[in-house]
Amino acid sequence: MSQHPIRTMSDLPTELPVFPLPGALLFPRWQLPLNIFEPRYLNMIDDVMQEERVIGMIQSMGGPKSRPHLAHTGCAGRITAWSETGDGRYLITLTGVARFDVKEELSVTTPYRQVVAEWSPYEDDLYEVAPSSMPDRQKLVRALREYTDANGMATDWLAVEEAPLETLINALCSGCPFSVIEKQALVEAQTLKDRAETLITLLEMDVSGSNGGTLQ
Numbered sequence: 001m002s003q004h005p006i007r008t009m010s011d012l013p014t015e016l017p018v019f020p021l022p023g024a025l026l027f028p029r030w031q032l033p034l035n036i037f038e039p040r041y042l043n044m045i046d047d048v049m050q051e052e053r054v055i056g057m058i059q060s061m062g063g064p065k066s067r068p069h070l071a072h073t074g075c076a077g078r079i080t081a082w083s084e085t086g087d088g089r090y091l092i093t094l095t096g097v098a099r100f101d102v103k104e105e106l107s108v109t110t111p112y113r114q115v116v117a118e119w120s121p122y123e124d125d126l127y128e129v130a131p132s133s134m135p136d137r138q139k140l141v142r143a144l145r146e147y148t149d150a151n152g153m154a155t156d157w158l159a160v161e162e163a164p165l166e167t168l169i170n171a172l173c174s175g176c177p178f179s180v181i182e183k184q185a186l187v188e189a190q191t192l193k194d195r196a197e198t199l200i201t202l203l204e205m206d207v208s209g210s211n212g213g214t215l216q
Contacts, residue, residue: 015117017113018056018070018113019055020070026094030167030174031096032093034093045079045082052078053078056100056115059184070102075097075098077095077096102118121190140172143199172199
């Protein structure tokens with residue numbers, strides 16, 4: 001099992017197996033647990049575990065159920081935890097590495113889909129966000145308070161205040177009931193500050209909407 005560190009874009013594969021899944025978001029340094037049970041994705045995990053352990057999470061955007069359309073942008077993750085259940089499923093954890101654009105989809109014989117990944121727009125994903133580039137935490141917290149109040153949600157505000165800001169933003173992006181298109185806007189936001197601003201806009205839109213709490 002290869003475990004070469006990923007330090008630069010050249011360490012990332014050009015051809016990338018992808019897991020299309022609407023609503024499941026991965027971001028750099030964010031962890032996503034997955035329960036793998038479909039044979040084609042069990043096959044994919046078997047294959048990547050022998051190589052770099054990198055797969056691309058990408059949202060499906062309509063189209064045939066058997067072969068949905070892929071979003072333009074996804075996020076690659078490395079398998080950092082793996083276990084097998086007694087009934088043949090894999091429980092894995094992906095840790096986000098960097099986002100990618102789909103340059104083209106490959107014609108392959110594998111049961112899972114593969115794409116040519118364009119990494120260059122997201123080179124900064126490989127590096128921790130500088131403190132000077134961090135979003136405004138209090139602006140985000142205010143928007144979150146209004147959103148939770150409008151929707152009658154209980155919130156652990158101590159955890160909100162103490163969580164690292166990048167972790168908080170990614171948790172809200174992943175956990176709030178946004179539509180696939182809205183979640184895709186969060187994936188495609190260029191910087192963490194842009195992602196936070198998009199998130200705040202979505203929270204405020206929900207509060208001001210006549211059907212508060214329905215971001216479907």
